[in-house]
Amino acid sequence: MEITARQVIRFLEIVAARVKEHRDELTQLDAAIGDADHGANLDRGFTAVLAKLPTIADKDIGTILKTAGMTLVSTVGGASGPLYGTAFMRAGMALADRQELSEGDVVAALEAALEGIMARGKAQRGEKTMIDAIAPGIDVLKAAQANGEDFAEALRRALDAVKEGMESTIPMQATKGRASYLGERSIGHQDPGATSSYYMAQALLEAIESGVTSQ
């Protein structure tokens, strides 16, 4: 299975749509354990990314993702801006000059993105952040790759893992980010960043499955 630049653009478009759709939900989750701006932050950022797309649609995949990341850094602010921004920039650097992606490229890019998030935010799994949603999905893809399992199939299982990871943040006590100020009162709420990461994973699956039909 080969993924085209057109599909990467499509991925970004779907993320932007999902974020807008779930803007209020994300903000409400953030109101419970944060400061009620996560939905607005990401919506502002991906709206800016959408506006940039025409100028980069004909570029290589690395440039497309790097530009998206830089745009997020420049427009989102808060914690999620540098984190998602770094993630997309690192993915872009890992895919410099590519016009098409192999399955292995996708996994490598996702790993680079996660490393970027962990380096920038200095958080580990289990601290009630986006990492708890993203990491389990990557685990599934890497295992599948190692066992030579079908990628499309693995992607669907990865999305389930991301969903479980997102839900696993509910009983956690936050030790990073704004939610950590609440101490024990952060327990019992789903992390907004983990939730936005799940919607991005959904978008990724959809874009990849959409294949060339999106053209």
Add this chain to the structure above:
Amino acid sequence: MEITARQVIRFLEIVAARVKEHRDELTQLDAAIGDADHGANLDRGFTAVLAKLPTIADKDIGTILKTAGMTLVSTVGGASGPLYGTAFMRAGMALADRQELSEGDVVAALEAALEGIMARGKAQRGEKTMIDAIAPGIDVLKAAQANGEDFAEALRRALDAVKEGMESTIPMQATKGRASYLGERSIGHQDPGATSSYYMAQALLEAIESGVTSQ
């Protein structure tokens, strides 16, 4: 019928009690067309008058009323402080050195009090103030006096006139005091000062009727 200093003291005690009892009602009336402090203002003032009574109980009626008036001026503030204060002071001046009052004295003192209010506040009847309650009562007493009618009987009719006067402020548009700022919106509300004047008239009747029984 003779009124003793003891009854004048009793009158002040009853006013203080009535004001405390109706404090919230007076404040609510003031909230509608003023600034929600009339009940608190008068309660503060007559509580101070009560505290002063022991020191003046053995004095002449003029001194008792002058002291009460000065105490009101010094403790009430707002519009009602100088107005009621002046009223009691003027009544006291009209009754200097008296140990007992004739019916005529009572009417003269009430007239002096009303003149004091009108001089200090520069208001006339029909401007939606305490004057609209007080003046009609005095009219009744003066007429009764002229026609040599029974005073006790006249006092009761005077109280009815004060009540009607108080209620007559409801349809009036205020042209004096805080309520005048509301223009037409002041129409339809009973004036707080007219209402407190009615309770004072009630107290006066009760004190006079109580006769020596209060001793």
Add this chain to the structure above:
Amino acid sequence: MKKLINSPEHVVRDALEGMAAAHPDLIKVYYDPDYIVRADAPIHGKVGIVSGGGSGHEPMHGGFVGKGMLDAACPGAVFTSPVPDQMLAATKAVDGGKGVLHIVKNYTGDIMNFEMAAELAQSEGIEVASVVTNDDVAVQDSLYTAGRRGVGVTVLLEKIVGAAADGGANLQECVRIAEKVNGQGRSMGMALTSCTVPHVGKPTFDLGEDEMEIGIGIHGEPGRRRMKVQSAAEITELLATPILQDLPFKSGDNVLAFVNGMGGTPLIELYIVYNELAKLLKDQGITISRNLVGSYITSLEMAGCSITLLRMDDELTTLWDAPVRTPGMRWGM
């Protein structure tokens, strides 16, 4: 009712003690009767400037006592004019032999209590003059009514006359300047929420979640009109238009533009209103030569704002710019 207080009865006393504790270098506070005087009063050979009114409008008036503004302030109970004993004591405390000016906001109670205090002070041989502020265009004026309320202009007048007195103006001069400021200034206010008088315990008036009250005073008095909440631009126009027409202010005028918060409105909103006001005045050819943005004459925790415009000339500008040092207003020293 939710307030940072100990009890409704102690609000005024506790706040006065807090001011005394916070500003011993600027003010002295006396109790029973309550009044605040500048720490170095009386200033011999200077006209004494005294104001006062109900509490609940902080920093006005007590916060304006100090160098270059008020010599004394008399705080009444919340929203209730102080009593003559307070003004008399304050007048005596600041009398420097050149007479004392009473700055009185036009409310029946304030007028009558200051009047009685002035009579008493004069009977004790102190020369007293009074100026009354009545700048609120929300109130229809007429010879036969109590007239307009004194609101935002009072703050500007106290600063300007305070500077004049500090500069050596005599009592007549102070009166002239005060009357000029009151004559050239107009104000109007609005509320997004009511305030709650401590001893009442519930809001003075009820406003729906989408309603605002236009033409309110500073005592939680209901205003002249209730309407649906509108944008900052529309609200600014609703307040500024009657002000501009009333004086009237004309193209070419220089004004001091004062956007005031009512107590519960944050600064970020006041700057948004100021921005709309600046655009509106520019369109009318009116120049803002000085401005003041903040909560200076408040109505407890009421959310809302008022706009005051004062036509400026060289004399008023010089006096406005003069150094002032009080708890509530300070520059130049």
Add this chain to the structure above:
Amino acid sequence: MKKLINSPEHVVRDALEGMAAAHPDLIKVYYDPDYIVRADAPIHGKVGIVSGGGSGHEPMHGGFVGKGMLDAACPGAVFTSPVPDQMLAATKAVDGGKGVLHIVKNYTGDIMNFEMAAELAQSEGIEVASVVTNDDVAVQDSLYTAGRRGVGVTVLLEKIVGAAADGGANLQECVRIAEKVNGQGRSMGMALTSCTVPHVGKPTFDLGEDEMEIGIGIHGEPGRRRMKVQSAAEITELLATPILQDLPFKSGDNVLAFVNGMGGTPLIELYIVYNELAKLLKDQGITISRNLVGSYITSLEMAGCSITLLRMDDELTTLWDAPVRTPGMRWGM
């Protein structure tokens, strides 16, 4: 939601334009990226002091740009840290050749965005140092968490370090003084009401008519504890006790006592809290040598207050007393 705004999207921009219109003598405002610099920046041979953070805390930070305090401030969206582009542009605009100090409140977002900006500025050859404020004792601290929030101390730090830089201190000196202020200062806050983020449109948290939230931050984050509303004296003790124990402050200490309003609380209530605080500290043998009472670091229209205590010494006192002239804090000039 009732606010004096035109629309949630325009709140920050409109307020910035209002500030620019009101204070052209003190500040210049740039847009896209948004930042505020003192009118006479860059000052050659002076360390540049830059801060920033989400909007909704006015007058902090933009209101502290001017002589003797900040050289620049970067306002983010409401309650959202600004982006690196803003800090980079501001850092370049105020670089006077002696390096630039970033004053950062300890929030993950602020830390990361300032970090990226510092990396970019350094790559362009500007020397940048950063200090992080984390004075909120309501947050339990630990090596493994995001640590404490930066709150009230930030205001005092910006004044003091601003004075140091104006006095010619080099970058290392500024860092030393800033770390000393942060090390010797502690804060805690409480809310009587929630605030409403404009683009959300409803209160961030719900408090009952008789409830208060203790240990809140400045972003409408819920606090550590919810309880029935208590008296000003009890609330003051609830805030002051953890502050005193944390440093700890000791009998004989000189402190700057800062009673701050959260945006919707009127001055009269802040003075009542200050009065309780003064009594409480006196009982503990702690001397208040300086104080600040007012709304300087706010949370939109939230009703409530915070208390900050800073242990003072001669160096900090001299720097605190130094003249300052900004829209939000002014004395001595």
